[in-house]
Amino acid sequence: MADLISVQAPPRSAADFFSDPLDTHPLWFKPSLFLSSTFDSESYVSELRTFVPFDTLRSELQAHLAALHHELVDLINRDYADFVNLSTKLVDVDAAVVRMRAPLVELREKIDQYRGSVDRSLVALKNGLKQRSEAASARETLELLLDTFHVVSKVEKLIKELPSVPADWSNGDVNLAERNSMSNGVSAPLVENGTNLRETQSMLLERIASEMNRLKFYIAHAQNLPFIENMEKRIQSASLLLDASLGHCFTDGLEHQDANAIYNCLRAYAAIDNTRSAEEIFRTTIVAPLIQKIIPHDMSAVIAGSSRDELENDYQQIKQCVDKDFKFLLEISSTENSGLHVFDFLANSILKEVLSAIQKGKPGAFSPGRPKEFLKNYKSSLDFLAHLEGYCPSRSAVAKFRAEAVYVEFMKQWNIGVYFSLRFQEIAGALDSALTATSLVSVQNIHSGEGISLKLTLKQSVTLLESLRSCWREDILVLSCTDKFLRLSLQLLSRYSNWLSSGLAARKMGNTGSSSGFEWVVSAVPDDFIYIIHDVNCLVKEVCGGYLERVLELLSSCSADVLDSVKQSILQGGRSLMDLVPLVINTIIEALVEKSVEDLRQLKGITATYRMTNKPLPVRHSPYVSVVLRPLKALLDGERATAYLTTESRNELLLGAATEITGRYYELAADLVSVARKTESSLQRIRQGAQRRAGASSDVSDHNVSDTDKICMQLFLDIQEYGRNLSALGVEAANIPAYRSLWQCVAPPDRQNKITF
Template identity: 25%
Template sequence: MDEIHYSEFENPNFDAKELVQRYRKRVPLPQLQKLLRTHHGNTRQELVELINEKYADFVSLSSRMQGVERALKPLRAPLEESSELTKGLHAKLGGLLQKAEEAHQGLARIRSRKEALHAYIENARLLEKLRATTKSSSASDSPESKNFRDERALQESIARDLRRIHLNLASVSESSECAALLVEANAFQEDFSKRLEEKLRLLLRASKRSWEAVQTPDAGLPRSELLAISHTCRALCTIGHSQLVEAIFADVFTKATLQEQSNACNAAAEEAKRKAMTMADATAGSKVVSAGAVDLAIFFESIQKVFFTEASQLLWFARRFRGGTAGDEGVEVPSVKLVAYSVVLPALRQVQEVWPNVFMPAFPDIFAANFSHFTNFLQAAEEVMDKSEADELRQNVLGDFQKRWKTQVYCSLRTKEAAQRVDAAAQKLSTDQLAQRHSAAGGVYWLEVSAELMRTTDLVWNAWYLSGLYPKMARLSLELIAKYGKVIAGFAETSSTTGGLGWDASASPPTWEASALAVRLSRAASDLLQVVSSLSENGSIAKPFMDRLPLVSGEQGEELAKALLEDAAKSLQPTLQLLQDGMLKQVVAAMGTPFAAIRGIPAFYRMLNKPVPSKASPYVESSIRPLTAFREVLVHSTISDQKIMNCWLQDMVEGAAEEFTSQATQLIEMTHQQEASLRRLAGRGGSGGDDQVSDLDKIYIQLCIDVDTFIDMASTVARGSPPGLNRLKEAVAGIRRA
C-alpha cells in the first residue's frame, strides 16, 4: 500500500473532495472513511455522499474482476504444467551445452598438443641437424680455400635456421617440451654466437694488419676476405646481434684511437696550464684559471682525420656494407651502422667518461669552442653516412648527449656579459668628448657605446653563437639594440639641458666648436644611422641574423626574421628624432640671433638721406653661416645619406625662416604705425635724398632684398626650399610695390 500522508488529512483547509479523488484508488474504502471521519467530522455528511457516489464504481470493478478470475481458472492448470515442462527442458539443454563445451575444449587441447608436438619434432630435427652440421664443418685457415668460403656461407644458413626455430617455438611456448627445446636452442645460439664473435674478431684483426702492411687504401681487401667478414656479420645480425657486430668493429678499429687522442688532448691541456702558470705578466695571470679547461679540438679533429677520410678502413667497410658499390654485390649488411655506432657513439661515450665537466659553461669561451667542435664532428660524420643512418643517429644516439650540454646556462652567462659590456660603454658617454673615433665590425663610430654594440653583436653571431640557440641569440641581439636606443635617447635628453650654444661667430671663419651640443648630437646621429643601416639587408647585423636562420624554418621563418629586423630599425626612429630635434634647436638658435638686426633697418634709413639699397644687409650672411658650417659638420660626422642630411638642413631653414618671418612681420607693422603717426603730424612721411623714393620705401626695399637673399642662400645650402621660405616670401609680398 502506498504511503499515506496524514498531514494532508489533518489540514482543516484541505479540499476534502480533492483528497478523496487522490486516495480512492490507493487506500481501501473503509480506511479512507475512517480517516475522513477522524480528521473531518464537521464535513462528514458531504464526505459520505461523495463516497457513496463513487462506491458504485468500486462495486462494478470488483464484479468484473471476479468474472475474469472465473474465466482464467480453467487455463491455470495447463499453463502451470507447460511451465514445469519448459523448466525441465531448459535444464536438459543446459547440461548438453556444457558437455559440448567441455568436449570442444578437450578437442582444442588435443589439437594444440598435436601442433606443439609437431613443432617440437620439426624443430628438434632442425636443431639436431644444425648441431651435426656445426660439428662436421671444418674450415681451412686460408681464406682462398673452398672450405673457408663454404663455412662462412653455412654460418649464415645456420643463423637463419636458428631464427626460424625461435619464431616457431615462440607460438607454442606453453608446451613443456617446446619450452625445454627453446632453452636448448638458446644455449646452442649463445655458443654459436660466441664462435662467430671470435671468428669476426680474428678476421677484422687480420684485415687490419694486412691493410696497414699494404698501405694502399684504394686497393681495399681481397673479395674473399670481404665476403667472409660480411657473411659472419650477417649471421650475427640474423640472430639479433647487430649491436655486437658494431661493438666488435669499435673494439678493433676505434677504441685504441680514441684512447690515444684522449691522452693527447689531456697532455695539450696540461701543457697549456703549465705555460700559463709560468708566465709572469699580469695578463697571463688572469688566464691561469681558464687554462685548466680542456679544449676538445685535438680529440674531435683527430677522429675526423682518422675515420672520415678515404684512408679509413672502417669507413671502407661501412660503404661496402651499405651496398650499391660496383663489384661489391653480396657483401651488404644493411642492419649494421658502422659510422654511427662504431665511431660516433664510442667517441661521445669517451667524452662523457674522460671529461664529464666539459658540459658545464664554467668557462664560456671553452664551452662554446667545444660545442662547436662537437657540432663540426657530427656534420662530418653525417656527410659520410646515408640518410637513414643519419636519422637513426639523431633519434637514438644524440638525444641524451645533446641534453648534457648546459646551453641554457651558457646563454644566461652570455646575455649578462653582453649587457655588462654595453652598460660599461654607456657610462663613458657623459664624459666622452667624441674626439676619437672607434673601429668595430668593419665600421668607424664616434661613440664608444656604438662601437661596443657592434663588437658585441659581432661576438654574438660569430663567436658566441651555437647551433640550436638561434632564438636566444636573435633575442639577445634585439635586446642589445633596444638598450642602445635607450642609451642614445638618454644622451640626447640629458645633453639638451646642459652646455652652451657652441657657435663661435668671432672665429675666422666662424665655426661650431668641437664640444658644441649640435656637433655631439650630429655624431651620435651618425652612429645611430650606421646602426640602422646595419639592420637593413646585407648589413653587418642583418646578414648573420639571416644567414644563421635554421633551414627548417622555411619562408615563414625568413619573413619573421626580416620583420624583427624592420621592427628593431623602427624602434630607433624616435631616438633619431630626438637627436634631430636637439640639432635643430641649436642651429636655429644660432641662425636666429642675427635676425635681431632687422629692427635696426628703419634707424639706418629714416631721416639720413641714404641711397636706395642694392644689396643684402650683413645679418643675412651671418644667419646663413651657422647652417653652412653645420653642413660641414654633418659631412665630417660621416652622415653618408645625403637625403637625410638635406632633410635636416631644410628643417633648420624652416625654423630660421619662421623667426625671420616673425621679425619681418613685426618690422612691417611697426613701420606702418610710425608712418601713420608721422602723416598725422606732418601730412607726409619724411623724405630722403632721393625725391622719388621715401625712407619707408628704402626700408621696404632693404627688407625685400634681405628676404630674397636669405631664400636664395638657404635654398642653396639646404639643397631645397622648405615651405617656410614661401611663407617668408608671402610675408613681404605686400610691400614689394617699393
C-alpha cells in the same frame, strides 16, 4: 431524442456579435500540442509560466475544456441513433470470450512445453561445447608442452654438435671430414664445398638461434606451468651456451673479416632479439682498440705539441678508420632484404665508443668556456655525424640513427645554450660598453668585410656594425641557434636606437644629470649631431643592403615564409634607425635656435632707442640682424656639414632652422610692437587729459611721427635685412608663414601687400 442530451452553452454577451469567434485562442495557446505523442503537461506549464500568468492560463484551459465538451455533445447529438444502437449489438459477449479463451490457453501450454524442451537442449549443447573447448585447450597445451620439450631437446642436441674450437682456427679452413664430432646431415655437403669450420659453426648457430626464437614463442604462451618451470634450468643453460658460442664465433668472424660467418651470426643475433650483444662485441673487439689509439684515455699519450682538446684531426683519423676498418660490417648489416636493419652499429658501436673516448680523453672539448675552440669542435662533430649518416641506406635509417639514445646523449654534451649566452655577453657587452661612454668618440673610417668603405665617424656606430656582423660570422654563428642570433641582431639595433632617442629626449627635457646616463648628449655640440646623422644613414644603408643579403644567404635553406619574416624584421630595424634622423635634425635646430634667440633679444633695445626721444626715422637696419643667422651659416659652411651631410638632410636642416628662428623672431617683434602701441595709447590719453584740465588746445603735433611708427620702421628695416640674409642661405623668406606674419606686423601700410627687400 437528440434534445435529451445537451450541455448548457456559456451565455453570449451582446458584445460577442462584434468580437472574435468563441474558438479563437491567443497566439501562445496551441491546442494542437495536446495531440502530440510526446506531450508533457509539466514541461508545457513550465514553458508558459515565464510569460503567461497562472490565472490567464487556467482561464484559457477551462475555456478550451468547455469548448471540447460542447463539441462532444454536438457529435453525440449528430450520430445519436448509432450511439443508441451500439448497446443493442453487444449481446452474449461473455460467452464469446469463453469460447475464444480455451484454444488460447491450450496454445500457451504447448508453447511453454516447447520452450522448456528447447532450454534443456540449449543447456546440454552449451555444456558439450564447453567440454569440447576445454578438451581442445588441454590438447593445445599438451601439444605446446610437447613441442617445447622437442625444441629444447633439439637445441641441446644442436649445441652438442657444435664443433669444438681449436686454438688454430685462425690458420684457415679445416677439413671437416677429419672431425668425427660432426654428425649432422649437412656435414658431407659442406666438406665437399670446402666450407671452413667458422662458416659451418655460424650456420649451425643461426639454426640454433632460430630454434631458440621458436622456444621463446612457446614459453611466452605456456607461462606458469609446472612443466615449463621444471625445464627452466635446461632452457637457461642452453641460452647461455648459445650466447657464448655465438659471441665467440662472431668475434672470430670480425677478427678475420669473414663476411659469410658474420652474416650468419648477425642473422642468429636478430633471431634471438639480442642485437645489443652483437653491437657491444663489435665495439669492444674492433672499434675500441682503434679509437683509443686516436684518443687515448691517458692524456700523457697525446702527441706533444698537439692541441689538448681539439677534435678536428681526431675526427679525420676516425673517418679513415670507419672507411677502412668498419665499413665491411656496415655494408653487411645494410644488405637489402637481409633483415639486419635492426642493428645500428653506427650509433651503438662507433658513436658510443667515440663519445666515451672524448669524455675520458678530452673532456674539455665539450666545455663552452672557450667559445672559439668549442664551436670548432662542435662543427667538426656535426661533420663527423654527417659522415656516419652517409652510411645509412635510407632516410628512415638516418631518422633511426638520430633517434638512438647514444646520438641524443652525444648532442646533449654540446651545451649550445651556454655558448650562446657567452657570445651574447661578448657581443652585447661590447656595444653596451660603447654606448655608456660619457661622450661621443670619433674614429677613423672603417671598411666592411665586402671591401666597401663605410665612413662611420663615431665609435658607438662602429661598435654597433661590428656587433651586428659578429652575430653572423662563420666563427661565431651556430645554425641551430639562428633564431637567437637574429633576435640578438634586432636587440642590438633596438639598443642603439633607444640609446640615441632616449638621449635626445633627455636633452630636450633637461634631464641630463651626471647620473642619468646621458652625459654624452650634454657635451655634444651641433657638429657632433652631424656625425650621428651621417652614421645613421650609413648604418641604414648597410643593414638594409649588404647585411640583409648576407643573412638571407646564410638562411637560404629555410622556407620562403621564414626568409620573408627575417627580411621584414631586419628592414623594420633599419626603419627604426631611419626614424631617428628627424629627431637628430630637430635637436640641431633647437640648439641653433637657442643661440639665435640670444641675439634676437637685442631688439628689445629698439624701444629704449625711440621711446620719448626726438630721433628721426631710422634709415638702416640694426646691428643684431647680421648675427642672427650666423650660427646656422657657420654650421652649414663647416667642414663636417660639407663632408657628411647629404643634400636632403642639409635642406631639411636649413629650412627647419630658418622656420623656427623666424617664428621666434615674429613672437618677439609682435610682442614688442603690441607693448609699444599700448604704451603710446596710454600716454596719449594722459596728455589729452592733462591738456583738457589746463584748458589748452587739444591740437597736438598730429603731423609728427610717433615713437611706435619709428619702432615699426626700425623693425621693418631689420626684417628686410633678415630676409636678404635668408635668401643668401638659399631660403625664400616669403615662403615662411612666420615671416609673412612679421611683415604684416611691422610693414608700412603702402608696403603690406608685397614682400620686397
